[in-house]
Amino acid sequence: MSDTDILLKIRGLEVEGHSESGWSPIIRGVDLTLRRGEVLGLIGESGAGKSTLGLAAMGFARPGCRITAGSVEFDGIDLVRASEPEKRRLWGTRLTYVAQSAAASFNPAQRLIDQTIAASVREGLRTGADAAADARALYGSLMLPEPATIGRRYPHQVSGGQLQRVMTAMAISPRPNLVVFDEPTTALDVTTQVEVLLAMRKAVREHGAAAIYITHDLAVVAQMADRIKVLRHGAEVEEAPTREMLAAPKEAYTRSLWSVRLLNKPARASEDAVLTVEGVDAAYGTATVLDDVSIRLPRGRTVAIVGESGSGKSTTARVVTGLLPPRTGVVRFNGAVLPPALAARSKDQLRRIQMIYQMADTAMNPRQTVEEIIGRPLTFYHGLRGAALERRVVDLLDQIELPAHFIDRLPSELSGGQKQRICIARALAAEPDVIICDEVTSALDQIVQENILKLLMRLQEEQGLSYLFITHDIATVEAIADEIVVMHKGRVVEQGGKDQVLAPPHPDYTRLLLSSVPEMDPDWLTRISEARGLG
Amino acid sequence: MTQSQPITAAASGPRIRRSRAERLGRALKKAPASAHLGLVIIVAYLTVAILAPVIAPHGEAQVFAQPFAPWSAEHWLGTDQIGRDILSRLIYGARNTIGIALATTFLAFLIGGGLGLAAAIGRGWLDQLLSRAVDVLMAIPSLIFALMLLSIFGASSLNLILIIAVIDSTRVFRLTRSVAVSVAVMDYVEAARLRGEGLGWVMRREILPNILPPLVAEFGLRFCFVFLTIASLSFLGVGIQPPSADWGSMVRETAQLIQFAQYDLKAALTPLIPAAAIALITVGVNYVVDWFLHTASGLRDDV
Numbered sequence: 106m107s108d109t110d111i112l113l114k115i116r117g118l119e120v121e122g123h124s125e126s127g128w129s130p131i132i133r134g135v136d137l138t139l140r141r142g143e144v145l146g147l148i149g150e151s152g153a154g155k156s157t158l159g160l161a162a163m164g165f166a167r168p169g170c171r172i173t174a175g176s177v178e179f180d181g182i183d184l185v186r187a188s189e190p191e192k193r194r195l196w197g198t199r200l201t202y203v204a205q206s207a208a209a210s211f212n213p214a215q216r217l218i219d220q221t222i223a224a225s226v227r228e229g230l231r232t233g234a235d236a237a238a239d240a241r242a243l244y245g246s247l248m249l250p251e252p253a254t255i256g257r258r259y260p261h262q263v264s265g266g267q268l269q270r271v272m273t274a275m276a277i278s279p280r281p282n283l284v285v286f287d288e289p290t291t292a293l294d295v296t297t298q299v300e301v302l303l304a305m306r307k308a309v310r311e312h313g314a315a316a317i318y319i320t321h322d323l324a325v326v327a328q329m330a331d332r333i334k335v336l337r338h339g340a341e342v343e344e345a346p347t348r349e350m351l352a353a354p355k356e357a358y359t360r361s362l363w364s365v366r367l368l369n370k371p372a373r374a375s376e377d378a379v380l381t382v383e384g385v386d387a388a389y390g391t392a393t394v395l396d397d398v399s400i401r402l403p404r405g406r407t408v409a410i411v412g413e414s415g416s417g418k419s420t421t422a423r424v425v426t427g428l429l430p431p432r433t434g435v436v437r438f439n440g441a442v443l444p445p446a447l448a449a450r451s452k453d454q455l456r457r458i459q460m461i462y463q464m465a466d467t468a469m470n471p472r473q474t475v476e477e478i479i480g481r482p483l484t485f486y487h488g489l490r491g492a493a494l495e496r497r498v499v500d501l502l503d504q505i506e507l508p509a510h511f512i513d514r515l516p517s518e519l520s521g522g523q524k525q526r527i528c529i530a531r532a533l534a535a536e537p538d539v540i541i542c543d544e545v546t547s548a549l550d551q552i553v554q555e556n557i558l559k560l561l562m563r564l565q566e567e568q569g570l571s572y573l574f575i576t577h578d579i580a581t582v583e584a585i586a587d588e589i590v591v592m593h594k595g596r597v598v599e600q601g602g603k604d605q606v607l608a609p610p611h612p613d614y615t616r617l618l619l620s621s622v623p624e625m626d627p628d629w630l631t632r633i634s635e636a637r638g639l640g
Numbered sequence: 641m642t643q644s645q646p647i648t649a650a651a652s653g654p655r656i657r658r659s660r661a662e663r664l665g666r667a668l669k670k671a672p673a674s675a676h677l678g679l680v681i682i683v684a685y686l687t688v689a690i691l692a693p694v695i696a697p698h699g700e701a702q703v704f705a706q707p708f709a710p711w712s713a714e715h716w717l718g719t720d721q722i723g724r725d726i727l728s729r730l731i732y733g734a735r736n737t738i739g740i741a742l743a744t745t746f747l748a749f750l751i752g753g754g755l756g757l758a759a760a761i762g763r764g765w766l767d768q769l770l771s772r773a774v775d776v777l778m779a780i781p782s783l784i785f786a787l788m789l790l791s792i793f794g795a796s797s798l799n800l801i802l803i804i805a806v807i808d809s810t811r812v813f814r815l816t817r818s819v820a821v822s823v824a825v826m827d828y829v830e831a832a833r834l835r836g837e838g839l840g841w842v843m844r845r846e847i848l849p850n851i852l853p854p855l856v857a858e859f860g861l862r863f864c865f866v867f868l869t870i871a872s873l874s875f876l877g878v879g880i881q882p883p884s885a886d887w888g889s890m891v892r893e894t895a896q897l898i899q900f901a902q903y904d905l906k907a908a909l910t911p912l913i914p915a916a917a918i919a920l921i922t923v924g925v926n927y928v929v930d931w932f933l934h935t936a937s938g939l940r941d942d943v
Contacts, residue, residue, distance in 0.1 A: 427834075428834070447833065450836075452836050455835060460831065460834055462827045464827065468827040468828055470845075470850070473845075531831075535835075
């Protein structure tokens with residue numbers, strides 16, 4: 106390997122972050138070498154320092170962070186010591202960045218194409234007309250619909266997956282030497298993720314850019330990267346070529362990164378239904394979102410409802426909870442028909458069906474302490490107060506494997522996994538029969554996901570709970586479900602026991618959904634793109 | 641994803657329960673100097689207002705022989721155009737002006753805030769009805785509207801409070817509704833509704849604490865505007881009625897003394913004193929509001 110081949114060289118990099126207790130290390134002495142045209146995957150759990158390292162590779166420390174030691178050498182330029190104007194000339198042209206949340210990263214008041222070409226035009230690399238023509242060609246090669254005119258839309262007029270591809274076009278447009286992808290597909294559902302991954306891989310390969318691809322999903326990074334580096338607590342765990350790492354990870358920690366995929370609960374059948382949805386049609390205004398949906402939830406079992414966004418999964422949950430009364434059809438609980446509207450249900454009926462949300466952040470009032478959050482259902486449904494209330498809250502904290510001193514914390518003082526545990530405890534506090542879990546693990550990284558799923562399964566064993574588990578993640582389904590309901594465009598496409606649904610032959614949609622789940626195989630993406638003729 | 645580590649030191653160890661008073665004491669100790677100054681000003685004004693009959697050297701409406709008397713040992717700040725002691729009227733004025741302004745602002749927030757929250761949660765026809773009604777009220781220039789209503793219903797203190805509160809509550813309604821709408825769609829509000837909580841709980845416990853900072857900032861501003869509105873109305877003769885003292889009309893009544901500055905500087909200062917009294921309480925209230933906003937922004941910074 107000759108020296109001119111090396112594009113990026115990071116040596117002994119240390120980054121510190123500021124918190125209330127002073128400066129604490131985020132990156133503890135990481136080395137990284139990237140050759141021209143090479144794709145490096147950075148993987149690790151939340152808080153491992155992946156994003157911080159990715160940004161540091163561009164010479165950037167976000168507010169509240171500082172680079173304290175080490176060097177970042179990009180094509181002979183030392184980015185740690187470079188002045189701000191020097192770095193600004195590189196950013197957006199030779200060094201570009203694709204952020205996790207495309208929706209939050211675009212300026213909502215500017216047209217997509219203006220934002221796509223802004224950096225190239227600003228630095229005088231190209232004239233506006235030239236850059237715009239090139240951007241339209243890029244939109245086409247990224248398989249965006251109507252590439253000639255889509256750039257004239259505003260960010261809110263395209264879908265999340267399309268926006269992520271526009272952002273990729275924006276990053277590729279100035280023909281950069283290095284693109285940093287920061288979890289670009291985490292917020293997308295599996296069928297969209299495949300398209301975006303393909304588009305990004307194609308863009309990087311065709312234009313010979315080097316890339317750093319940050320993710321917590323090993324199966325995704327396996328499709329994109331030539332080499333993978335595993336980070337933990339701001340330090341390197343191991344680094345190896347992709348195939349080598351997948352075949353034989355050296356460290357036990359690396360293996361634990363895909364452990365959620367190894368969970369697989371044997372499916373059990375049950376005749377006694379605790380909850381049934383019968384022939385439900387529902388609509389928002391005039392738009393029909395559920396069409397003749399029937400679902401049966403056996404007592405003490407888990408039914409997973411799977412499907413992509415917009416398939417009616419969450420609407421089904423809204424019908425069951427009474428937030429959206431159906432137009433026709435009924436929901437039965439223990440054989441008796443539940444009143445369709447929330448206001449008409451009794452306190453006891455409400456208590457028996459609890460809900461856990463996807464975003465634990467927004468599911469807890471930021472101004473209430475853990476005690477108030479868990480304690481409210483105890484007071485509301487069971488009339489507990491004072492010392493008895495506090496005892497029960499500590500008892501519930503114990504059940505979700507959190508120590509008693511968490512009782513005084515605010516949600517902002519908890520990690521993502523801890524927040525979700527508190528939400529589980531709040532649902533348990535009501536002593537329900539059924540818990541509706543709406544994508545409860547999709548915002549969490551793999552290791553935390555595994556722990557939450559294990560906790561839910563243990564609670565089911567101990568308390569005979571029944572779960573209606575809404576998800577788009579097949580790995581989660583395999584881990585926890587007894588039965589599966591596949592939904593698409595407001596209809597139930599397929600339903601039955603887990604083994605039966607996951608085994609071929611499948612209806613068309615189920616096959617598309619299952620084949621879209623990234624596999625631990627570097628050739629998976631190539632294979633399915635050929636199979637689907639996406640090239 | 642590199643969030644900073646959750647603070648682990650904050651709540652480890654045995655549980656410390658603090659009473660409300662203790663927490664207030666701790667908060668006060670950490671408050672900046674400006675907040676202390678603001679609190680001192682407010683407490684001083686309140687003391688003066690409550691103890692007015694004890695502190696004031698003369699009666700509120702007691703008339704002395706000499707109008708426009710100069711500053712002297714008998715009348716520290718002189719007398720006004722019909723011979724009433726200005727210091728005494730300043731002291732009684734605190735009672736009238738602050739009392740009416742506070743009552744008006746609180747009432748405006750009670751009406752506007754309550755309806756704003758209800759509209760944000762209820763949406764639908766209730767929201768439409770209230771919002772359009774508020775639009776209609778806001779379309780009429782508020783001072784002229786107040787003037788009109790006061791001349792219809794008569795300029796008593798109670799009418800003054802009710803009319804200004806209703807007119808001001810439209811602004812509070814707009815603000816409350818717009819900030820509450822974004823909180824009302826949060827999952828925790830939905831979770832409370834699914835639990836079966838009533839409208840009152842959702843309003844007071846789930847939404848109100850999360851929209852308090854902008855409301856408190858608005859409270860500080862509104863309080864000052866109400867002061868000014870009352871002063872303007874008094875100037876137009878429909879505000880606080882004589883012989884009750886209020887600072888707004890005192891400025892007007894003694895304003896002509898300014899032209900005697902070349903003969904008696906002290907006398908010329910007289911009209912500025914009630915004006916300064918208004919300015920000072922305004923500054924004090926806003927210092928305290930700023931402090932509250934600062935504490936509220938960082939959810940918790942006591943360790």
